[in-house]
Amino acid sequence: MNSNATAAGKGNSGRVVSIDILRGLAIFGMILCANIGWDSELPAWMFHAQVPPPDYVFRPDVAGITWVDLVFPFFLFSMGAAFPFALHKRLSSGQPVGKVILGLAKRWAILAAFAVVLGNGYHARSSEANKFLVYLFLLLSWCGMFLSLARFKFKNEKMNHIANICGVVLIVGLGFMMQHALGVPVSKSHSDIIIMVLAYVAFFGGLIWIATRKSLMWRWIVFLMIGAVKGITSYAPEFFSFLPSPDSLGLGWIFSWKFLQYLMIAIAGSMVGDMILKRKDETADEPKSGKDVWLASLAIATVVFQLWGLFTRHVTADLVVSAISGIAFISLTFRNKALWSDIISMGYLLMIAGIVFDPIDGGITKDHCNLSYLLTTGGMAAITTGFLIFTEMRFGVRGRLLSECGQNPMIAYTFTNFVTNPVLYGVGALTLIDKWAVGSPFMGIVRGLFVTGIMIAATIFFTRKKIFWRS
Numbered sequence: 001m002n003s004n005a006t007a008a009g010k011g012n013s014g015r016v017v018s019i020d021i022l023r024g025l026a027i028f029g030m031i032l033c034a035n036i037g038w039d040s041e042l043p044a045w046m047f048h049a050q051v052p053p054p055d056y057v058f059r060p061d062v063a064g065i066t067w068v069d070l071v072f073p074f075f076l077f078s079m080g081a082a083f084p085f086a087l088h089k090r091l092s093s094g095q096p097v098g099k100v101i102l103g104l105a106k107r108w109a110i111l112a113a114f115a116v117v118l119g120n121g122y123h124a125r126s127s128e129a130n131k132f133l134v135y136l137f138l139l140l141s142w143c144g145m146f147l148s149l150a151r152f153k154f155k156n157e158k159m160n161h162i163a164n165i166c167g168v169v170l171i172v173g174l175g176f177m178m179q180h181a182l183g184v185p186v187s188k189s190h191s192d193i194i195i196m197v198l199a200y201v202a203f204f205g206g207l208i209w210i211a212t213r214k215s216l217m218w219r220w221i222v223f224l225m226i227g228a229v230k231g232i233t234s235y236a237p238e239f240f241s242f243l244p245s246p247d248s249l250g251l252g253w254i255f256s257w258k259f260l261q262y263l264m265i266a267i268a269g270s271m272v273g274d275m276i277l278k279r280k281d282e283t284a285d286e287p288k289s290g291k292d293v294w295l296a297s298l299a300i301a302t303v304v305f306q307l308w309g310l311f312t313r314h315v316t317a318d319l320v321v322s323a324i325s326g327i328a329f330i331s332l333t334f335r336n337k338a339l340w341s342d343i344i345s346m347g348y349l350l351m352i353a354g355i356v357f358d359p360i361d362g363g364i365t366k367d368h369c370n371l372s373y374l375l376t377t378g379g380m381a382a383i384t385t386g387f388l389i390f391t392e393m394r395f396g397v398r399g400r401l402l403s404e405c406g407q408n409p410m411i412a413y414t415f416t417n418f419v420t421n422p423v424l425y426g427v428g429a430l431t432l433i434d435k436w437a438v439g440s441p442f443m444g445i446v447r448g449l450f451v452t453g454i455m456i457a458a459t460i461f462f463t464r465k466k467i468f469w470r471s
Contacts, residue, residue: 016082019081021399021403022074023078024403024406026075026078032449033071037437047068050062050366063362063363065311065364072366076201077266079201080201081269081276087209087213104202110470115193117141124182127182129183133181138417141174142415143170145418146411149164150164201262209270213274223267265377269378272343272382275343300387302383322352325348326345326349343386344387346379347384347385348383350375353375353379354374354377361373364376401456401460408469416452420451433447
């Protein structure tokens with residue numbers, strides 16, 4: 001069977017389409033939720049559950065999640081699902097384990113430095129200097145990141161290195177501009193927390209995959225151990241008081257023990273990635289049943305139902321419906337042994353476990369992250385991945401736009417804040433749109449879709465030009 005018909009949804013490039021689509025969905029949601037009109041009187045479920053309108057003040061006591069709270073775990077899950085493909089390829093090509101681990105360390109260093117650059121770039125927006133100077137700084141910052149992180153296709157490899165070095169030099173020069181022209185001090189403590197978490201998840205998640213690549217049982221044990229530590233620290237934080245505090249070691253600006261809790265979602269993703277990798281030759285012409293469409297639809301509908309049940313706090317009804325849906329799905333697909341249904345079954349188990357922990361944790365919350373959140377959203381991501389694989393296998397749905405966006409996540413992540421917004425605010429376009437969006441839910445959504453659409457178009461442009469950032 002050719003590569004276009006594999007159960008894993010692999011395209012001609014060898015990439016796993018479903019994982020790219022999931023990552024693309026996460027990026028789409030990430031940019032959309034950050035750019036909708038916050039003064040547009042949109043409902044609370046359009047924002048993080050713990051940052052509700054109308055004042056958008058962080059309230060850690062508010063339990064529940066919205067679709068916005070799925071963005072980060074979906075991205076983490078897709079990162080974990082990519083571990084087996086990237087690392088297996090390197091190991092099977094004959095690279096020593098030590099060299100592969102060195103590559104993971106290099107990736108951590110790049111992402112950590114990237115997080116600090118981004119954090120300082122965001123902080124520069126607080127400058128009281130001329131706004132056009134600030135906008136110019138942001139645009140040049142993106143150019144510096146582009147040059148330093150892009151993988152160029154110059155025939156002469158030295159030219160690639162020269163371009164990367166020029167980017168680093170430009171970023172250093174912009175640090176002086178930020179300090180002296182914008183009047184904003186450069187600080188290592190200013191970092192993008194999302195990218196910093198991803199840096200550690202990428203490093204330790206990769207190490208865990210390497211150590212357990214021959215035994216999923218051991219990976220489950222690691223998963224349960226992290227979950228146990230998370231549970232213990234939630235109720236008895238002093239239990240691990242013997243561990244050194246990063247702040248006491250002068251590392252608080254770059255590390256927190258809490259970063260490692262998100263490994264649970266990435267490890268779950270890596271298990272799904274292994275399932276896809278090991279069954280990549282599974283034929284798409286396996287016996288098809290009409291009930292499969294209904295079962296796949298039931299699974300994804302249950303994911304949507306979580307958002308209603310957990311946001312409105314109908315947790316008992318949510319658990320009952322999810323349990324009935326899960327039992328029905330697993331019972332009717334038990335003999336099927338299809339890749340997509342096995343992934344969804346695993347997702348059901350994680351998601352239902354997360355709902356059970358909701359009352360134990362005092363209600364599911366993204367911030368501060370609790371065990372219910374990690375299990376529930378990890379399960380929802382697995383079910384969504386299985387559904388995407390099913391739609392690709394059965395109906396040939398390849399989600400090209402989202403897939404191409406998902407292949408270039410760092411360009412997508414930075415383009416809006418460092419290019420789109422400075423340009424559109426510089427020419428006055430977004431200022432005008434912001435005025436239209438005040439008090440108008442429709443225009444608030446239009447604003448978000450407009451800015452997000454620009455990001456998608458730009459990211460796809462670079463993807464089709466085969467220009468990717470090291471991430």
